[in-house]
Amino acid sequence: MxxxxxxxxxxxxxxxxxxxxxxxxxxxxxxxxxxxxxxxxxxxxxxxxxxxxxxxxxxxxxxxxxxxxxxxxxxxxxxxxxxxxxxxxxxxxxxxxxxxxxxxxxxxxxxxxxxxxxxxxxxxxxxxxxxxxxxxxxxxxxxxxxxxxxxxxxxxxxxxxxxxxxxxxxxxxxxxxxxxxxxxxxxxxxxxxxxxxxxxxxxxxxxxxxxxxxxxxxxxxxxxxxxxxxxxxxxxxxxSDEAPKNDRTKYEDLKIEKAVLFPFNKEIHALVRYHNMLDFAIEGVYDVTKSSRVGAHVSKFLHKEKTDKEFVIQDIKNLDLSSFDTMILGHTDELQTLIGEPNFTQNLIQHLVDNGKKIYAFDEHPNISNNIFYNRVDRSDVPLNQFGKLYQNTKPVLGVVGTSSRQGKFTLQLYLRQKFLEDGYGVGGLGTEPSSMLFGMEGTFPCGYNTSVHIYNEDIILYLNKLMWDISQKDNDIVIVGSQASVLTYATSNINTYPLVHQQYLQATAPDAIIICVNPFDEISFVVDCIKATEALSKGKVIAGVCFPMKLKEHWSGSFGSKEPITKEEASLFKQKYEKDLGIPFYTLGVNEQMESLYQDCISFFCE
Incomplete structure (x- = not known):
């Protein structure tokens, strides 16, 4: 047999x-x-x-x-x-x-x-x-x-x-x-x-x-x-490796309906400027009296830009607890120094929690309440046992980068997001501002001021790559990403000036088309270097530039970092100079017809 x-x-x-x-x-x-x-x-x-x-x-x-x-x-x-x-x-x-x-x-x-x-x-x-x-x-x-x-x-x-x-x-x-x-x-x-x-x-x-x-x-x-x-x-x-435990409150668990904003600093401005993109109502804007903002209209601090919903900034001491379910709590470290109360934020949070309020915080406030959400990226968020493997994204990605901080990069990112949405496109988003998820973006990598990113090197690539993949798998036609600060450093005197994390962010998100934000006072050679670095790191193409319409304020004794708006004539001259020297279209941030032209450039690039 x-x-x-x-x-x-x-x-x-x-x-x-x-x-x-x-x-x-x-x-x-x-x-x-x-x-x-x-x-x-x-x-x-x-x-x-x-x-x-x-x-x-x-x-x-x-x-x-x-x-x-x-x-x-x-x-x-x-x-x-x-x-x-x-x-x-x-x-x-x-x-x-x-x-x-x-x-x-x-x-x-x-x-x-x-x-x-x-x-x-x-x-x-x-x-x-x-x-x-x-x-x-x-x-x-x-x-x-x-x-x-x-x-x-x-x-x-x-x-x-x-x-x-x-x-x-x-x-x-x-x-x-x-x-x-x-x-x-x-x-x-x-x-x-x-x-x-x-x-x-x-x-x-x-x-x-x-x-x-x-x-x-x-x-x-x-x-x-x-x-x-x-x-x-x-x-x-x-x-049998297991990821560290992550029991932080998730954003979707907050279910915000009515919110108040505090304090009215730079990171909060976008929430007022683009409040129509939020899926909840803003019921009030608050600050401390020593900020010199209480009693003023918010438009005073938005480069004179009018909003279709004007708010008067109120004193936080007069907070109306009955008017909201969630406080959007911005960065408060400088505020605490200003008013000389190191426990102010902690006491405010406890007061809100005791009264059943929810908090969306820009800074980390762990181990207080399940009603507090804050952005944090740590080892528990990094994909486990992936053996270095990276996802290959198939969705088009549009990126916004810059030559420095404070150039309106997030404002530009929101403008483009709004335009694509208005035209019926599905738009995914990954932001680096702590307010990103409030605007419907699927992810945040808060690597800017008071960073809450606690991963490094290859873990950053693995985390962002997986996050970009998850975003791309949603019903999106395009993904918009925006970075912080500059792609390169002006100075080489201190390691803290090197934007290593921002470079890794650019590599991991790999935008196909990129818009670079510049200042009127940037040296052309530095802008050229930033464009070359951006394209080398992302493997994408810088298709346009946007000039932030603020110049350094000159004084008889020199320039000390304060800024003032550029004139229309200056903006026109900057546009001509940049376009001639760099060979790409340049626009001025906030000028409606120019922003529309920029949007059409983006459409044209991805339709080729």
Missing amino acids: QKELKGAGVKIAILDSGIKSDHPSFVTKPYKGVFLEYNENTGEVEICKDCTDKIGHGTAVYGIINRIVPGAKITVFKIFTDELELDSDTFTLFLEHVSKYDNFDIINLSLGTTLCENVAELNRLCEEISDRGTMIVSAFDNGGAVSFPAALESVIGVDSSLDFKTIRAYQYVENGIVDIVGKGTFQRVAWNDPDYIISQGNSFTCAYITALIAEAIYSGVKGSVQIKQWLKKNATVIN
């Missing part, structure tokens, strides 16, 4: 480049070979006869699995012809067809895409396949990027490492997008021409893991939960 071959009865599907069915190394021939083609005219998947591998990749994958579980009933689906490239929509159609072709135990995908434009649809399909009892095993991108479907929760995502040199040595990973890290060394694999080559890659590691899972199923292990337990039990290394 013939001995049963290992893997007998286990049904495996391989989606790849086909197979060289008469390869001398195969212990058994494939059960079946199927060539799938997409008919563009009908939009249907068609089955063709010729499953011959013209590349060699599918032959290698089949050879690995066949060697370990020669009794497995393997069906090879040819989905690549001359090169290993396929758009994500067509791949999804092929995978759906395969899932209905037979009741497979395992689908091996030694492939993946980094630019996946239909993640939600692919995820839904993979979950349906998994729910029907089929394990999907997929390789991660060899270049180190996050790829799909390997990164999906319902898929066993396989990576490789040179640390593992045998087929049964692997790391089992919990709490991350990667599930298995296996053999990554060079090896001899079957090929189409020549018959063998020496190669390495996640594709082959994926095939090994598929074969091991087939062994488990053959031995009686059934169901995805039990198979994962089996993989963990037999792992060489188990990675």
Whole structure:
């Protein structure tokens, strides 16, 4: 009686480049070979006869699995012809067809895409396949990027490492997008021409893991939960790292309806200027009497700009608790110094909490109440066990950068956001001001004044990359990002002048089109350097510049940093000079017709 071959009865599907069915190394021939083609005219998947591998990749994958579980009933689906490239929509159609072709135990995908434009649809399909009892095993991108479907929760995502040199040595990973890290060394694999080559890659590691899972199923292990337990039990290394606990109040939990603002400093101005973009009502604006702002209209401090809802700034001592449910509490460290009360903010917060009020705070105020939200980025927010893999965003990104602080970059960001929204576009947003989420932006990276960012270096890239990916997966047509301060430093005298975090922000958000904000007093050579640095860091294109309409105030004894508005004539001269020297259009912030032209430049860039 013939001995049963290992893997007998286990049904495996391989989606790849086909197979060289008469390869001398195969212990058994494939059960079946199927060539799938997409008919563009009908939009249907068609089955063709010729499953011959013209590349060699599918032959290698089949050879690995066949060697370990020669009794497995393997069906090879040819989905690549001359090169290993396929758009994500067509791949999804092929995978759906395969899932209905037979009741497979395992689908091996030694492939993946980094630019996946239909993640939600692919995820839904993979979950349906998994729910029907089929394990999907997929390789991660060899270049180190996050790829799909390997990164999906319902898929066993396989990576490789040179640390593992045998087929049964692997790391089992919990709490991350990667599930298995296996053999990554060079090896001899079957090929189409020549018959063998020496190669390495996640594709082959994926095939090994598929074969091991087939062994488990053959031995009686059934169901995805039990198979994962089996993989963990037999792992060489188990990675059970967990992210630090994060029990901070989430913004969506505040549910703001009526708010008051305090104090009326620079960071609060945008809330009044663009109050029509908020999804709650502003019921009052407050400050302390020593600020010299109480009793004045808010427009006095908005460069004389009138708003369609004028507020008179009130004394915080006369706070009407019945008029609001939430206080937007701005930065107060300088205020406390001004009034000489170091515990003022703490006492105010306690008074609000005792009266059942909620607080959206620009500064960190931990361990006081669940009714307080504040922006903070720390290790608990960094994706865990990602092994350096980065998401590749497919949505267009528009960025706003500058040559210094206090240039109206956030104002410009809000203006552009409002224009896109008014024209019916879906707009995602990532801001660096603590008020960003109040305007509907999905994320905040508060790296400006009183920064509450507590991560560094590669963690910044990982965090922002994941945040940008999450934003891109919403129903957005464009994502707008804005930075703080300058891209470069004027001086090299102190490490604190180096905008390292802002440079990392620019690299991680990677805007395609960038608007650079400048000052009338900037040296052209410095602006040129900032443009070059911006384009080098982001890999994007600076398409326009915006001049902040304030110049240094000259006095008979010199300039001491105070500013005054530029005249229309000066603005026109600056515009002409910048456009001539830099070769890109320049506009003046706040001039309506020029801002409209800037917006049209953005539309034109992304429509090319």
